[in-house]
Amino acid sequence: MDKTRELELKRIANDVRIGIIEGVYSAGCGHPGGSLSIADVLTYLYFEEMNIDPKNPKWEHRDRFVLSKGHTAPALYSTLANRGFFDVEELKTLRHIDSRLQGHPEMKGVPGVDMSTGSLGLGISAACGMALAAKYDKKDFRVYAVVGDGESEEGQVWEAAMFAAHYKLDNLVMVLDWNGLQIDGPITEVMNPTPHDEKLRAFGWHVITVDAHSFPEIEAALKEAREVKGKPTAIIAVSVKGKGVSYMENKCEWHGQAPKEDLYKVAIADLEKIAEELK
Amino acid sequence: MADKKATRESYGAALAELGEKYDFVVLDADLAAATKTGMFKKKFPDRFFNCGIAEGNMMSVAAGIASTGKTVFASSFAMFAAGRAFEQVRNSIGYPHLNVKIGATHAGITVGEDGATHQCNEDIALMRTIPGMTIINPADADEAYEAVKCAVTTDGPMYMRFGRFAVPNVVRDCVPDYKFELGKGVLLREGSDVTIAATGFMVHLALEAADTLAAEGISAEVINIHTIKPLDKDILVESATKTGAVVTAEEHNVIGGFGAAVCEALCEAYPVPVLRIGVEDTYGRSGKVPPLLEYYGLTAANIVDKAKRAVAMKK
Numbered sequence: 001m002d003k004t005r006e007l008e009l010k011r012i013a014n015d016v017r018i019g020i021i022e023g024v025y026s027a028g029c030g031h032p033g034g035s036l037s038i039a040d041v042l043t044y045l046y047f048e049e050m051n052i053d054p055k056n057p058k059w060e061h062r063d064r065f066v067l068s069k070g071h072t073a074p075a076l077y078s079t080l081a082n083r084g085f086f087d088v089e090e091l092k093t094l095r096h097i098d099s100r101l102q103g104h105p106e107m108k109g110v111p112g113v114d115m116s117t118g119s120l121g122l123g124i125s126a127a128c129g130m131a132l133a134a135k136y137d138k139k140d141f142r143v144y145a146v147v148g149d150g151e152s153e154e155g156q157v158w159e160a161a162m163f164a165a166h167y168k169l170d171n172l173v174m175v176l177d178w179n180g181l182q183i184d185g186p187i188t189e190v191m192n193p194t195p196h197d198e199k200l201r202a203f204g205w206h207v208i209t210v211d212a213h214s215f216p217e218i219e220a221a222l223k224e225a226r227e228v229k230g231k232p233t234a235i236i237a238v239s240v241k242g243k244g245v246s247y248m249e250n251k252c253e254w255h256g257q258a259p260k261e262d263l264y265k266v267a268i269a270d271l272e273k274i275a276e277e278l279k
Numbered sequence: 280m281a282d283k284k285a286t287r288e289s290y291g292a293a294l295a296e297l298g299e300k301y302d303f304v305v306l307d308a309d310l311a312a313a314t315k316t317g318m319f320k321k322k323f324p325d326r327f328f329n330c331g332i333a334e335g336n337m338m339s340v341a342a343g344i345a346s347t348g349k350t351v352f353a354s355s356f357a358m359f360a361a362g363r364a365f366e367q368v369r370n371s372i373g374y375p376h377l378n379v380k381i382g383a384t385h386a387g388i389t390v391g392e393d394g395a396t397h398q399c400n401e402d403i404a405l406m407r408t409i410p411g412m413t414i415i416n417p418a419d420a421d422e423a424y425e426a427v428k429c430a431v432t433t434d435g436p437m438y439m440r441f442g443r444f445a446v447p448n449v450v451r452d453c454v455p456d457y458k459f460e461l462g463k464g465v466l467l468r469e470g471s472d473v474t475i476a477a478t479g480f481m482v483h484l485a486l487e488a489a490d491t492l493a494a495e496g497i498s499a500e501v502i503n504i505h506t507i508k509p510l511d512k513d514i515l516v517e518s519a520t521k522t523g524a525v526v527t528a529e530e531h532n533v534i535g536g537f538g539a540a541v542c543e544a545l546c547e548a549y550p551v552p553v554l555r556i557g558v559e560d561t562y563g564r565s566g567k568v569p570p571l572l573e574y575y576g577l578t579a580a581n582i583v584d585k586a587k588r589a590v591a592m593k594k
Contacts, residue, residue, distance in 0.1 A: 130347055
């Protein structure tokens with residue numbers, strides 16, 4: 001990957017993270033940890049990988065994205081806003097009574113949201129449906145879904161895994177945000193869903209493991225996925241929950257709460273410092 | 280009343296026929312032979328997708344396909360379509376108001392020998408609580424066919440309830456110029472003493488009961504409600520205004536279903552005594568259909584009895 005472009009993507013991802021914090025702080029609640037962990041993946045998808053048009057969000061040939069771990073909506077909204085689907089200022093209306101930015105993504109109201117999600121396990125199945133529709137309609141759009149590692153404890157994720165392999169959905173990429181933490185603790189302690197790589201291979205998927213915060217690795221994996229024929233690809237993206245905000249990193253307790261004013265300031269200062277470093 | 284046919288047969292036949300004109304897809308969960316979507320599969324194998332025994336996944340897959348602009352029929356037994364997959368139907372299909380038509384067969388007690396685990400008497404109640412969900416429960420094979428035709432050209436989520444057991448074709452016999460209209464009740468027989476509002480399998484029994492009542496000097500009006508949601512309140516209020524007493528009949532739990540919907544509507548608009556016939560908040564059991572119907576009181580005789588009691592309750 002071109003170094004200049006990598007730096008640019010890092011800056012965008014940092015802006016996405018600032019948007020996440022602004023949104024969650026303004027809402028007074030929400031899910032910053034898992035939003036920060038997928039910010040780089042979403043940035044790459046929306047700024048490099050996906051064939052989309054922010055001016056025409058319902059374009060029928062567009063690539064689709066499903067945030068199966070819908071509670072990390074702040075990351076999706078911030079990515080969409082930074083990509084030009086709507087104004088970044090609107091992020092500060094997250095979860096407000098008169099806002100279209102619902103606590104979990106809602107496809108009818110928000111430009112760029114391709115599927116309403118939030119109930120875990122449902123989104124990856126919907127992504128399978130989209131990928132199947134593309135095959136059936138002989139359209140060449142691709143479908144991307146982000147699933148949480150904790151979410152993979154839902155049986156439906158494995159029903160979908162079975163379905164995608166059965167129908168040879170090679171136009172589907174599932175990114176598993178592997179931050180290792182869920183609300184009640186480490187995933188291996190709460191209800192161990194590992195090893196994901198072996199399980200997904202056994203289900204018939206092509207599996208690639210990457211560092212979720214390395215753009216060259218994300219890029220290489222997504223390029224590889226395009227070459228895989230006859231099976232879906234899973235990218236296990238090993239991430240840091242809370243990435244970028246010092247006190248949130250690798251802390252379960254920041255899965256689902258917003259910082260108060262003092263810690264909000266620390267979070268913004270952390271991210272502004274990163275922005276300085278990226279200048 | 281010569282022809283007897285299960286409404287699920289019409290579901291399969293209608294899909295197979297309408298598939299020529301309309302570009303929809305059909306999903307099933309390993310029950311194509313029983314839900315009769317196999318008839319569509321045989322004719323349009325490229326547009327049929329078996330999802331295996333994974334109904335939750337099927338409903339969300341249906342939503343994903345529908346989000347790309349397609350109409351999708353998703354089929355299973357009522358127990359699994361409305362019961363097991365309730366949350367997927369609500370969140371993946373209902374909330375985004377997607378164009379998925381759920382074809383739920385083997386509804387109610389008339390499943391027969393398979394017994395309680397497969398006799399779904401709760402699906403209408405479950406589906407009624409989903410905002411924007413249309414619910415159709417056809418009375419006979421003819422009406423079931425018309426309902427599927429309507430589903431193909433109607434936007435939004437829809438739950439269609441079909442039975443396993445053969446029923447006589449009665450609606451067109453009563454109304455020669457019958458035309459299926461979504462959300463409109465069908466007046467099958469005029470009367471002045473009591474209204475029998477029936478849905479689905481119970482409609483032909485309501486007509487039978489009206490005959491018996493007539494012989495005893497009680498004039499019963501019979502209304503077929505195929506669309507349970509949105510409910511045709513006007514026809515109910517109009518009839519209740521005329522007769523002053525109502526009996527409802529459904530092959531479903533009396534809690535939360537059709538009878539409950541009628542009570543809610545009449546309580547708010549024109550309160551009259553309403554007696555409900557249905558499964559009395561209990562589970563089904565194995566057996567042949569005729570003794571099962573006796574066991575649960577889903578009979579013309581019970582409708583007659585309740586109609587008389589409703590008449591007696593009038594002020």
